[in-house]
Amino acid sequence: MIPRYARPEMVSIWSPETKFRIWYEIEAHACDAMADLGVIPRENAEAVWKAKDTEFDVARIDEIEAVTKHDVIAFLTHLAEIIGNDEARFVHQGMTSSDVLDTTFNVQLVRAADILIADMEGLLAALKKRAYEHKMDVRIGRSHGIHAEPVTMGLTFARFYAEMDRGLARLKNARQEVATGAISGAVGTFANIDPAVEAHVCAKLGLRPEPISTQVIPRDRHAMFFATLGVIASSIENIAIEIRHMQRTEVLEAEEFFSKGQKGSSAMPHKRNPVLSENLTGLARLVRMAVVPAMENVALWHERDISHSSVERGIGPDTTIHLDFALSRLTGVIEKLVVYPKNMMRNLETFRGLVHSQRVMLALTQKGVSREDSYRLVQRNAMKVWEEGADFMEELKADPEVTSAMSEAEIEDKFDLGYHTKHVDTIFARVFDA
């Protein structure tokens, strides 16, 4: 985890304090369930809740672990120090460490997913706002980095909205994938613990019981979870790249916000770098790199091996923390992005009307000019624009062969940008009202 790309709320999910708190809750709820089953005395179950408002002493637990070399035993020892040895003696009965560890990991992933879901909702709100704001602001569409036909800035935001909305749906699926818990004992057979305990603990923690576990919760769930985050990161990169292109000196159709106070280069006022979007490009790679190891984690030996554990100690916190930061940063970038409609129009007009050449050609054909002739007429006037910097409409108006087929008004009509934006409403309805 890189501290500068981390926000406290997400970080706290992965703190030792949070982890021990979840461990505690699992153990305490499990005791309740066992008391309900008559397996352990009610008073012992109740005694566990004495620690309800205790903040566990991480340093003390570490100290015990240094001796026992076992984290769950260290925690249970410390718990016994708090609630009393005798009271604690039924805690964890019939359970295996992984029951606690895996269920906890999934609780953490679910909570992380909830933050990410909120992040994405924030991002969607920002994208929607900007989409409507610039709904009809025309800019040149580009394929292969080359000018093509007009689009609007609103459409650009709208397509990012649609993409992130798909991301949100995927994320909700991914959250569901990992919202399971398992309290099924050493090899998942419930030999020493009743399935009712699992059911109770899961219900209390907002999880579903894992239908069939071994010693561990199966890792295909987590592979799917991290793969989904990887796709979302790729969508972040998609937006970031667009912003970086828009902010290029030669394009400058939009710019990351620069606060008045921010140290920019006044001697080089053009030197405002899209560093946030570049950073997002890099963060996307960091999130994405968890995907393959998460997939490699699926094939554990028999009822479990522990090869996945070190991987998850890394990618569990890092990936969710960096993605949370990236989503938040991107939301800020979108909200405050400075859009330059004037430059958009300037770029659109680079080739003085040439953007309408296709439409003029079509119009000529519709006026009865043969396909070949239409092409020839448009081409000869287009080349004047390209080679001599002429104005396309003026050239057409001055070309008798053209004007013999189309009136000046008809020519002008073909230069109407509204032709290109006439379905923006339709598209917006599809994106935002579906």
Added chain:
Amino acid sequence: MIPRYARPEMVSIWSPETKFRIWYEIEAHACDAMADLGVIPRENAEAVWKAKDTEFDVARIDEIEAVTKHDVIAFLTHLAEIIGNDEARFVHQGMTSSDVLDTTFNVQLVRAADILIADMEGLLAALKKRAYEHKMDVRIGRSHGIHAEPVTMGLTFARFYAEMDRGLARLKNARQEVATGAISGAVGTFANIDPAVEAHVCAKLGLRPEPISTQVIPRDRHAMFFATLGVIASSIENIAIEIRHMQRTEVLEAEEFFSKGQKGSSAMPHKRNPVLSENLTGLARLVRMAVVPAMENVALWHERDISHSSVERGIGPDTTIHLDFALSRLTGVIEKLVVYPKNMMRNLETFRGLVHSQRVMLALTQKGVSREDSYRLVQRNAMKVWEEGADFMEELKADPEVTSAMSEAEIEDKFDLGYHTKHVDTIFARVFDA
């Protein structure tokens, strides 16, 4: 695509013949819709369907492409050769090549997904059958490759069933992700084509209209598709690794089927190698390697660049073909897997009853022996098993300190394997009846 890991039905989805057929259908349906809108004459639309039963001449199209350097134009030229130049003149009007190419790619992916769905259903049936067949066949559970407590072979098949069932659900989601089409023109604005055309074509091809496209269908959809295949491949690897472990000389609890006629080594009859499962392990890597490039494909420049295209020419066919083959091969392996319950029992009994040590210890405590003493008693008898190869039950029965707490019958009772299998029915119900 590696021919030996390819099956004809899936391969045919990716043939030039299939591709041109889909192109044709898109163009023909688009003409119908345009005729409905009054944009083109009805008879021209109808004329296109003259080619309905024609098999397109791939060599001829290639020939034309060699001149035009443009695949869609080559196809349209050939289509005109078939239905007549005049009749063909409205075909493709207002459309852009990507409208055809991207919609076709998604049709292919959907069809590929349908085959994969059927594959997985077949695999699930095989897994379920084998799970019930060996539901109560006990084998030793292993964590870290070391004997732990008993499970059943049925549980092993059942958890693979559950995992693949999740895979199937994911695959259906992935199919939905790519089941969209776009006929939206050069930059996605419908400037030259009515959205109704897109709606009609998509309906005919079993797709949803892409709510907002640029020149292309957004590639986050495809990233999610290939990521999902990567997770399924990882689950295949998970099963393959288990089979390879089971077939190890020292374990031999199951074996890939060896036909009578198959050339094995009779001079070394133990030399039956799990080559199919090893092959599946490798195929999983091949499928998985598409995930990262598919994610790198998401961030296209502006309304499109064509960097994704070469990647998809590779991973589109290769990944679906190899996964189809792998699923089919795995299904065969599962169906015909030779299970050796006798060896399972032999392995379980390696340490002559030691597998029950935990339960004996628990029983002693329940009989009032202190935790420390219980541990000591079990330990000293366990060590005789471990060091001298003694029989655990006999040692216990011969230990007066033990027998003073438990009767022979009580001791024997703790060696009941039924203790470990008592919840197998519960788990099966959760897996198969949910």
Added chain:
Amino acid sequence: MIPRYARPEMVSIWSPETKFRIWYEIEAHACDAMADLGVIPRENAEAVWKAKDTEFDVARIDEIEAVTKHDVIAFLTHLAEIIGNDEARFVHQGMTSSDVLDTTFNVQLVRAADILIADMEGLLAALKKRAYEHKMDVRIGRSHGIHAEPVTMGLTFARFYAEMDRGLARLKNARQEVATGAISGAVGTFANIDPAVEAHVCAKLGLRPEPISTQVIPRDRHAMFFATLGVIASSIENIAIEIRHMQRTEVLEAEEFFSKGQKGSSAMPHKRNPVLSENLTGLARLVRMAVVPAMENVALWHERDISHSSVERGIGPDTTIHLDFALSRLTGVIEKLVVYPKNMMRNLETFRGLVHSQRVMLALTQKGVSREDSYRLVQRNAMKVWEEGADFMEELKADPEVTSAMSEAEIEDKFDLGYHTKHVDTIFARVFDA
């Protein structure tokens, strides 16, 4: 392997014909060595060479394999058909299939590497030529996509040369990595074959004997090989991205060559898309995707498992074929790249002299103006350029506070582009004469 991204010479390395030819040579050389050792009769060794000029019948071998289910046996059977059963009876004695297969794979990789090395030498020649051609052609350097200070087009080519030259050195290392062979028997102990046979065969094939093999040649070698190709592919992407940026409509400092005959859009003459460079970007992803599976192939079980094989059937041909194509395509792009020095200068002058602002500021300080005042003076004139489109030099000359510190000539001197190019020779010497 995607046919359209494949060149015949590289493809032929991976053909069945080539493979069988190498198998044959290995077997024949091995027989020679065994005859030298007196292990087999000299006449049998000589008899094998009867097939020296035979082209093996792939269809026939496939036919036999369909029965034997074993490729090497099928080949040996066919060889016996050619040279006679009796003559063939010592062929392959003491060897294991992997001796042939793995040694052959490495021969193929070495040959592939030789082609790639030649490709890179061709690319380097092209880069060097273009570097000298445009050595002093000034263009604006950009960081973060924003104008910074001047560089030259020659420097751009020169740094790609330096990068590819490193790539060539890496490739030569990678070639060395896989230039080993093994004829060491079933588990690598030479139990049934003398190490002298391995030595002889390797010498004949231009390989070093693998110091210690198991049944297979260790796969860390191949992991390193494919990782190296992945780095080279990333360098290709680096160049491709630069070209795509240069060809952007707004930048247009260079353009992929467009042949007269090539079907471009004359009605939209600006619509020349950098499709080759975009394609190279995608091909880089295809090459790179082999890296992780090649690394996953390293950890084989004990003396071998066959999980690596299917992976290598894919990535062996595909990666080398696509990289060969990409290098060749890139060389063509570089050789024929159309450079627009006029546009370079136009872009450089976008902010009418502002590119020299840093240097003017430094000069003011050197003239005794305080740091703060220098900054203030430059800033106020720079802002006129930025906001009003003024000319920076003229503004400076019109600012009495500036001119009180610097003469007109001194101001003009600071606008000398030679200041930025004065070390180009030094850098070129470091790159090309080292």
Added chain:
Amino acid sequence: MIPRYARPEMVSIWSPETKFRIWYEIEAHACDAMADLGVIPRENAEAVWKAKDTEFDVARIDEIEAVTKHDVIAFLTHLAEIIGNDEARFVHQGMTSSDVLDTTFNVQLVRAADILIADMEGLLAALKKRAYEHKMDVRIGRSHGIHAEPVTMGLTFARFYAEMDRGLARLKNARQEVATGAISGAVGTFANIDPAVEAHVCAKLGLRPEPISTQVIPRDRHAMFFATLGVIASSIENIAIEIRHMQRTEVLEAEEFFSKGQKGSSAMPHKRNPVLSENLTGLARLVRMAVVPAMENVALWHERDISHSSVERGIGPDTTIHLDFALSRLTGVIEKLVVYPKNMMRNLETFRGLVHSQRVMLALTQKGVSREDSYRLVQRNAMKVWEEGADFMEELKADPEVTSAMSEAEIEDKFDLGYHTKHVDTIFARVFDA
């Protein structure tokens, strides 16, 4: 970075203190060089060294950065606080932040590589020692997890030695790749700084000057560096997997060391889990996951974009720290690995002599028995071993058809394990004396 997989020496390379120290040295050496050139006063250069023994105040620098939003400026401000504003005024002259940052990153990578090189030398020593210790201890070789022919435990260690020795050579190459520095100014043209400064600074820091840099040192170097670490990690996984297999309950030919005091399960004395090797398997994935993003970092826009930076903030420390830990852990595992020659022999004898069947068959042929008959004779006796658990040698001796061709002594001779180990010395010489 995961603290439990981190060792202090490597961690300290990546501390803020170390980073600022290197920054300081770069600036101070640069001043020296500029004084030598007469560009700045000698006394100013000397003044910088006043801070030579100062430990920089990280908190103070962070405080300044919070205001300036620029890390290098914050550091320079703090440096001025120490040595005096006036004395500091020439520090960093003509340099750009990246000159400091990139050169520092490479110094850190070189230092990290030096630790990793020492780690690998330690590992090699351990592997060599164990190889010679168990040079002739025979165990069964396995292909596909199935018993094949005998090898020795010494060969197993020797091949890991050879693999890691290749890894060491690769690592030294990788170190060379990143042992460059750049002090070349804003876009790499040395416009404002003389190349002699770069030469001096690099010499002092043990680096070579980067022949051609832009604003940054080219990232193909770093891609190669991390790719190399990924290959080494894969070799670690290879060894770890072997150990995990050897420690399996059913195999138990070796075991990770278990200290007397270590809390194992005495009630289940077989339950000693190879957790260190499993952990190494996971750590290998963590190291490997840096490879792809490092390659994605190569294609920066024009003279630089900053997308690589966040990636490197993660993978720079994490990958080197985790690999250092893994190499150290593996060395400990190898040094203390408990090898069980008795179990090795037990496993070898699982099929009571069958391991020699191939050799007997060969011997029969050499005695004049036809190939078909030899096969038949061996097969029928082998099947008795396989099906009835008979002893292969005894069966052969009791088979009159066999004994008519071979004497008892001749039969016994074929069961000599020395046949399989006769070239171990040769192989050891190739591995250790080359």
